[in-house]
Amino acid sequence: MDSEYYYSNDVLNPFSLEQIKEYQEGRLKSQLKYCYSASSFYRRKFDEIGARPEDIKTLDDLRVLPLFMNKEQERKNATESLEKENHPFGTHLCAPVTEIYLTGTTSGTTGTPTFSYTFTKNDIERIAKGLGHRFAFNGVKKGDRVLFIFALGIYATTMSLWGIRNIGALPIDIDARAGSDLMLKFADLTKPKFMATTVSLAEYLIGKAQGIIGKDVGELNLYGLMLTGEVGVSIPEVKKRIEDAYGCPVYDYWAPAGHAIAITCKSDEYSGMHGVSPDLCTSFEDIVDPETKDPVPIEDGAIGEMVVTSLKREAAPLVKYATGDVIQVFTKPCPYCGFPGKRIKLVGRSDDMLVVKGVNIYPAAIKKVVESFTPQVTGEMRIVLDEAPPRVVPPLKLKLEYGSQMREPELDGLAKEIGQATHDQLKIRPSIEWVKPGTLEKSTRKTPVFERRYEK
Numbered sequence: 001m002d003s004e005y006y007y008s009n010d011v012l013n014p015f016s017l018e019q020i021k022e023y024q025e026g027r028l029k030s031q032l033k034y035c036y037s038a039s040s041f042y043r044r045k046f047d048e049i050g051a052r053p054e055d056i057k058t059l060d061d062l063r064v065l066p067l068f069m070n071k072e073q074e075r076k077n078a079t080e081s082l083e084k085e086n087h088p089f090g091t092h093l094c095a096p097v098t099e100i101y102l103t104g105t106t107s108g109t110t111g112t113p114t115f116s117y118t119f120t121k122n123d124i125e126r127i128a129k130g131l132g133h134r135f136a137f138n139g140v141k142k143g144d145r146v147l148f149i150f151a152l153g154i155y156a157t158t159m160s161l162w163g164i165r166n167i168g169a170l171p172i173d174i175d176a177r178a179g180s181d182l183m184l185k186f187a188d189l190t191k192p193k194f195m196a197t198t199v200s201l202a203e204y205l206i207g208k209a210q211g212i213i214g215k216d217v218g219e220l221n222l223y224g225l226m227l228t229g230e231v232g233v234s235i236p237e238v239k240k241r242i243e244d245a246y247g248c249p250v251y252d253y254w255a256p257a258g259h260a261i262a263i264t265c266k267s268d269e270y271s272g273m274h275g276v277s278p279d280l281c282t283s284f285e286d287i288v289d290p291e292t293k294d295p296v297p298i299e300d301g302a303i304g305e306m307v308v309t310s311l312k313r314e315a316a317p318l319v320k321y322a323t324g325d326v327i328q329v330f331t332k333p334c335p336y337c338g339f340p341g342k343r344i345k346l347v348g349r350s351d352d353m354l355v356v357k358g359v360n361i362y363p364a365a366i367k368k369v370v371e372s373f374t375p376q377v378t379g380e381m382r383i384v385l386d387e388a389p390p391r392v393v394p395p396l397k398l399k400l401e402y403g404s405q406m407r408e409p410e411l412d413g414l415a416k417e418i419g420q421a422t423h424d425q426l427k428i429r430p431s432i433e434w435v436k437p438g439t440l441e442k443s444t445r446k447t448p449v450f451e452r453r454y455e456k
């Protein structure tokens with residue numbers, strides 16, 4: 001990637017990191033002032049803590065500001081705006097409701113859906129630049145076809161289509177719920193150059209292709225896969241397995257609600273997602289301890305829950321929004337491509353965190369250890385929970401599929417090796433229950449990580 005094109009906003013490309021910070025702080029001041037004057041919710045929040053928007057001048061000031069919002073608060077705001085203003089966009093809506101140009105919800109798997117993807121025309125134009133640039137960063141060009149498969153078609157991901165169109169590429173948009181037959185037939189028929197989908201789905205299609213289109217996914221001749229929604233690509237064995245099957249590089253990308261727009265570069269070794277749009281939010285500058293919610297200083301390798309504050313949003317800007325996504329932040333330039341800005345790695349969801357004998361463990365870390373034993377295991381796994389998390393009475397129970405060439409007498413020894421590796425890397429020693437390959441259901445959406453054996 002040419003250094004002239006690191007960031008989606010051209011203004012930032014010649015800037016030093018210090019200048020980018022100043023640019024962010026300039027936008028922060030006007031964003032907070034705008035939120036305070038335009039939204040009853042934000043006015044109340046500032047008043048509650050006895051602060052005024054003009055008190056927040058720097059990113060450091062922002063970091064010590066208490067959290068304003070999380071998903072639950074967002075839902076409360078929506079209930080309140082439904083009651084008082086007859087719309088579902090929440091009391092943090094800052095633009096007149098008649099100015100909303102695009103809206104979409106999260107999948108609403110738990111509770112009432114929130115319209116977190118609510119934009120004015122200016123918003124979506126600005127965000128589309130970032131969303132498109134994220135793909136252009138890895139070589140998607142005008143005229144390329146991008147197969148775009150998600151089970152969220154009517155919900156959230158539609159905004160990414162704006163991004164793809166923004167660079168002049170053509171999205172071939174397929175709802176994953178249409179089934180693998182249709183997905184693969186479209187992949188074969190439309191000859192896309194790139195595919196954007198989830199890790200689970202990319203893996204799922206590998207096993208289905210020969211039976212449906214009479215060829216392997218590698219024969220689709222894709223140039224690149226952009227995958228999102230799960231931790232998978234950062235696990236070396238998962239990345240390699242998908243790259244080997246499709247015969248092209250696999251990138252990891254992210255942009256929850258159009259914030260934190262990021263993608264990996266072409267490095268063989270996972271080097272984290274590169275934040276290409278620091279002008280749109282402060283996402284990689286503000287993290288808190290997932291349990292105590294105290295600020296965590298931003299330094300190379302720091303881990304914490306991501307807190308979003310928008311920098312130039314009109315419709316529904318977020319201020320001090322705790323996302324529940326735990327990330328690791330890298331502050332040094334990318335060793336592979338030289339990208340100078342912040343890079344991040346997804347660690348897990350704060351509500352998926354387990355505490356085993358005082359050690360904080362995320363499912364992805366366990367998955368990483370398990371994957372390192374492929375092909376002796378298939379890599380499919382469940383964490384069995386007898387009680388509601390996060391506390392787990394040891395040993396942590398894992399259900400694993402053994403690899404197809406393994407013989408039953410070998411499984412005890414393998415369980416010991418995996419137990420030892422988990423202990424070496426994560427300081428816990430799990431108990432392992434073996435199941436035959438193919439027992440654990442693969443999902444076309446996010447594959448479940450927990451098997452819950454307790455009453456919810």
Ligand SMILES: [Zn+2]
Pocket residue numbers: 264265266267271274334335336337338339
């Ligand atoms: Zn890089």
